[in-house]
Amino acid sequence: MVRAPCCEKMGLKKGPWTPEEDHILISYIQRYGHGNWRALPKQAGLLRCGKSCRLRWINYLRPDIKRGNFTRDEEETIIKLHEMLGNRWSAIAARLPGRTDNEIKNVWHTHLKKRLTQNHVVQKTKRHHNHKAKDEPHDHLVLPTNFSSDAKYDIVEDRPVSPPQSSSSSTAISSVTTSTDDDHNNNSNNGSIKADSPDNFSEMDEDFWSQVFSSENNSKAVVDDFSAISADSQLQYSVSPLVTIEPDHALNSNMYNDEDMDFWYNVFTRAADLPELLL
DNA sequence: AAGAGCCACAACCGCATTCAC
DNA sequence: GGTGAATGCGGTTGTGGCTCT
Numbered sequence: 468m469v470r471a472p473c474c475e476k477m478g479l480k481k482g483p484w485t486p487e488e489d490h491i492l493i494s495y496i497q498r499y500g501h502g503n504w505r506a507l508p509k510q511a512g513l514l515r516c517g518k519s520c521r522l523r524w525i526n527y528l529r530p531d532i533k534r535g536n537f538t539r540d541e542e543e544t545i546i547k548l549h550e551m552l553g554n555r556w557s558a559i560a561a562r563l564p565g566r567t568d569n570e571i572k573n574v575w576h577t578h579l580k581k582r583l584t585q586n587h588v589v590q591k592t593k594r595h596h597n598h599k600a601k602d603e604p605h606d607h608l609v610l611p612t613n614f615s616s617d618a619k620y621d622i623v624e625d626r627p628v629s630p631p632q633s634s635s636s637s638t639a640i641s642s643v644t645t646s647t648d649d650d651h652n653n654n655s656n657n658g659s660i661k662a663d664s665p666d667n668f669s670e671m672d673e674d675f676w677s678q679v680f681s682s683e684n685n686s687k688a689v690v691d692d693f694s695a696i697s698a699d700s701q702l703q704y705s706v707s708p709l710v711t712i713e714p715d716h717a718l719n720s721n722m723y724n725d726e727d728m729d730f731w732y733n734v735f736t737r738a739a740d741l742p743e744l745l746l
Numbered sequence: 747a748a749g750a751g752c753c754a755c756a757a758c759c760g761c762a763t764t765c766a767c
Numbered sequence: 768g769g770t771g772a773a774t775g776c777g778g779t780t781g782t783g784g785c786t787c788t
Binding site for chain 1: 753
Binding site for chain 2: 779
């Protein structure tokens with residue numbers, strides 16, 4: 468594919484935006500909207516490329532943007548979402564009204580990552596012999612992407628270092644670490660669950676967590692208690708502390724479909740309150 | 747007071763994905 | 768279905784301001 472010529476050609480301006488440029492862009496979008504970013508700067512009379520205009524609007528000029536420092540709650544939400552979603556900043560931003568992906572990315576790199584590093588995430592030691600530890604740095608903590616593996620995920624309580632101005636929060640941060648359970652054989656998967664690619668999980672995960680976080684009644688219990696997902700021949704979902712649910716309905720590779728998400732949503736949101744589900 | 751180093755954040759770059767034809 | 772344009776996204780960089788020496 469031929470790449471579209473970039474800004475520096477045609478004498479387009481780069482670098483920081485001036486108040487005049489901001490004003491022109493805001494006025495134009497308020498009047499005409501931004502249907503076509505590539506055509507916008509020319510029509511608005513700006514010597515910028517469409518990409519630059521889009522970025523400026525989305526990250527800075529949009530009226531619904533919440534300026535100012537991130538609250539403690541927002542930071543903790545970012546940390547938790549990052550554990551689940553990884554560096555998918557736009558997905559994280561979608562769950563933080565008024566915050567942009569760029570802003571979240573910046574605050575992660577400048578504050579939160581550092582904070583987590585200081586807290587030294589404890590790598591769970593191997594539960595059994597002959598298993599491989601994940602020694603990658605916890606830049607972000609990734610949930611399992613291979614559902615057909617035997618990996619067990621265990622919760623590690625880790626508490627953030629409180630900045631001077633913050634009150635002492637009792638909320639723990641759930642970090643996910645992995646270990647391999649030799650009692651389960653990789654080949655034991657009987658086909659009831661088979662995630663054929665990591666993307667499958669990711670898609671399901673994002674939508675699922677979107678529902679979880681949008682549910683005010685349930686999000687606290689779920690997010691705080693949910694520790695891990697594991698899978699073997701019989702799909703098992705584990706909810707901390709030591710709650711394992713074995714769904715009683717037939718599971719198949721279509722579990723990621725929308726209709727099944729209601730089921731999983733109910734499982735997760737109700738699990739902590741339903742002792743009959745505890746093993 | 748001045749310079750060096752660090753930090754925070756806006757903006758850019760390039761790849762991936764989506765869309766339109 | 769193929770192709771190119773448009774848009775979205777995440778990684779990276781540039782720079783202004785602050786702190787420290």
